[in-house]
Amino acid sequence: MAQTNQYTKILLSKKTGMEVHSYSEGYGTAYDSKNKKENVVDSLGNITFESPHSISHIFKNRFILTSRESSYKTKSAIIDEKGNEFLPLDDQSFNTPWLSKKCIISSKGGKEAVYDYNGKQIIPFSDRIRFVAEDRFFVLQDKSWFLYDLEGKQISNREFKGDYHFENDKALIINEDSQSEVIGKNGETLHKFSKYIYDLTSYPFLITKNKTTGKYGLIDTEENILADEIYDDASPEYFGAKEYIYFRKKGKATVFSKKDKKLYPANFKYLTPLFNNLFSVYSDLLKKSGIVNLQGDRIVPQEYDFVQSFRISGKDFIYLKKGKEEKFLDKDLKDILEENTQIIAFYPEHLIIKKQDSYYRFSVLDKSVSVLKDIVFIKEQEPDFFNIFNLYSKPVVCRNKNNLYGIIDEKGKEVVPFIYDDIIVFENSENEIVVKKQDKYGVVNFQNEPLKDVIYDKYYWQKEVLKLEKDKKTDILYFTRFKNSGSRL
Structure with missing residues (x-):
């Protein structure tokens, strides 16, 4: 199992004697409180560069070096792990669009330019530059926006009114005639509309909005009216199968089915799609x-x-x-399910169930069961844990016949050993786990990496921070988000 960046930071902090506050792709940054310097550290704990200035990690061996000249003036540079400057320290700031590994936007003297990470200028200084797709920029010149690609080539002579963002290679714009228009990624016209288009998410179905009444409707790309502009609200589906569009009027929902292109009025305010039009x-x-x-x-x-x-x-x-x-x-x-069966956990290939004080893995295909040996208790997950970001259960906290706690994954494999008096897992998407042994607390993660020694008297959960107290002194550990995908730990 690969070592996590989270644990690598802890190991490097111990090895270097400094606080390593970021790490990924073989490099991190660390602060030396003794000489008040920032450092670049590699995966082996070697200090490859130090500086009295601030260092921010972008990706792999690329960093932003920032020198604060005064309370209102800073200088910045792009450097590698050894401090070599690819963009020299200057009166500029940087924007890393979507943390792109191909380019960065430099702001200097009220102008903006695009560079690659070897210091080559891709787009010269212009009034403003916006990253609007994975391979597109809008560049403002003389009060008009022009479309550029990642190579710095202007790909359309057309002038645009704004820096419109692309979704699935399409952007919704207001054109020269003040009409709603859908363009392709090369700036070409795909559709023009006489109605005002409010949202492009459900393309080729488009939500309209009446500018006079403020009411919402729906048309297709041929401007056929699919829903009159009579609704108070309109909501496309952003996740899942995206089969429906929801309209509301006087607190009641009307559902538009993309499959049969029909409206279905409902007497309900809140509807959540399940499957098969349920x-x-x-x-x-x-x-x-x-x-x-x-x-x-x-x-x-x-x-x-x-x-x-x-x-x-x-x-x-x-x-x-x-x-x-x-x-x-x-x-x-x-x-x-058979009668008196309780579901404990939901995983992509099976369930964990409880029946007559025993726990089993349950196949939904043939309804076969296999007992989880030596497990006498499993902590249940609160039902409201599940949402679009948490589709399945976390590995489960169990107690064995020796009255010790551990954690098993969906296959029944032990991921945290059964050596603790208690284990506390947080009811959202955190990867941090509080463990208790002999009335002391510590922290591990779902990879069983020790994040904090089991030496603390108390712990507190406060939003994004886990606080641990010992001898009236408090240590903190910032939560990292746990992508709950069953077996993919």
């Missing part, structure tokens, strides 16, 4: 959820505390929870 619906009044279809028919009563769709072993399922009652419905809305 939606979970939530009631503010009842504080409960149910399931309806695209036509608005109630498929499952609005009486459940939690409704969530999961894709397991390539098949779609819906999980419902009401008190201690749980259901796991297949595409035919048939419950595949």
